[in-house]
Amino acid sequence: DIQMTQSPSSLSASVGDRVTITCRASQSISRSLNWYQQKPGKAPKVLIYVASSLQRGVPSRFSGSGSGTDFTLTISSLQPEDFATYYCQQSYSTPSTFGQGTKLQIK
Amino acid sequence: EVQLLESGGGLVQFGGSLRLSCAASGFTFSSYAMSWVRQAPGKGLEWVSAISGSAGSTYYADSVKGRFTISRDNSKNTLYLQMNSLRAEDTAVYYCAKGGYSSSSVDWFDPWGQGTLVTVSS
Numbered sequence: 395d396i397q398m399t400q401s402p403s404s405l406s407a408s409v410g411d412r413v414t415i416t417c418r419a420s421q422s423i424s425r426s427l428n429w430y431q432q433k434p435g436k437a438p439k440v441l442i443y444v445a446s447s448l449q450r451g452v453p454s455r456f457s458g459s460g461s462g463t464d465f466t467l468t469i470s471s472l473q474p475e476d477f478a479t480y481y482c483q484q485s486y487s488t489p490s491t492f493g494q495g496t497k498l499q500i501k
Numbered sequence: 502e503v504q505l506l507e508s509g510g511g512l513v514q515f516g517g518s519l520r521l522s523c524a525a526s527g528f529t530f531s532s533y534a535m536s537w538v539r540q541a542p543g544k545g546l547e548w549v550s551a552i553s554g555s556a557g558s559t560y561y562a563d564s565v566k567g568r569f570t571i572s573r574d575n576s577k578n579t580l581y582l583q584m585n586s587l588r589a590e591d592t593a594v595y596y597c598a599k600g601g602y603s604s605s606s607v608d609w610f611d612p613w614g615q616g617t618l619v620t621v622s623s
Binding site: 395426428430432437438439440443444449481483485488489490491492493494495 | 536545546547548551561562563596601606607608609610611612613614615616
């Protein structure tokens with residue numbers, strides 16, 4: 395199985411900050427990497443698919459990059475509604491696997 | 502608007518069975534692979550199972566293989582998860598999720614249902 399490792403596990407930041415979350419795969423997954431945002435008590439929502447494609451309706455301050463084993467999710471200017479937990483997911487092969495999550499908290 | 506509505510969760514004893522359903526609307530159900538993803542209380546996301554649009558292919562996580570069965574009824578736009586031999590570690594919120602693009606393989610998940618809680622007690 396492909397292991398997905400996110401860093402950091404938690405992050406404190408302020409409104410307006412630029413934030414980067416990293417996801418590393420245990421083997422090459424090409425660009426089959428997706429990012430989700432989850433708020434407490436809610437279902438996850440896809441932000442980025444296939445490494446860098448912005449899901450319709452998602453603000454342009456979110457962006458994704460990477461290929462192979464190393465990927466990043468960047469939020470260019472944090473807004474109050476962005477404080478949540480973020481997960482990466484590889485869809486290169488089954489079983490599909492998620493990173494352990496990154497909890498983004500208000501500083 | 503795409504909607505997914507799970508049902509069937511609840512409290513079940515160790516070793517028992519439960520069947521989850523996910524009613525889909527707002528898209529051509531048979532054109533998309535569907536998945537179940539679970540989240541134990543306070544924990545991260547775990548993909549459980551997927552099924553192709555035609556129901557010709559199914560996929561399982563090792564943790565549920567041989568105990569869970571995924572199926573779909575394209576005439577009823579409904580996805581199912583039959584869960585047998587339930588264990589304490591199966592306690593979680595179970596989400597159904599529509600595949601993002603492909604009818605035959607797992608890709609991204611969009612959207613997700615609201616989830617249904619399964620609690621396995623001893």
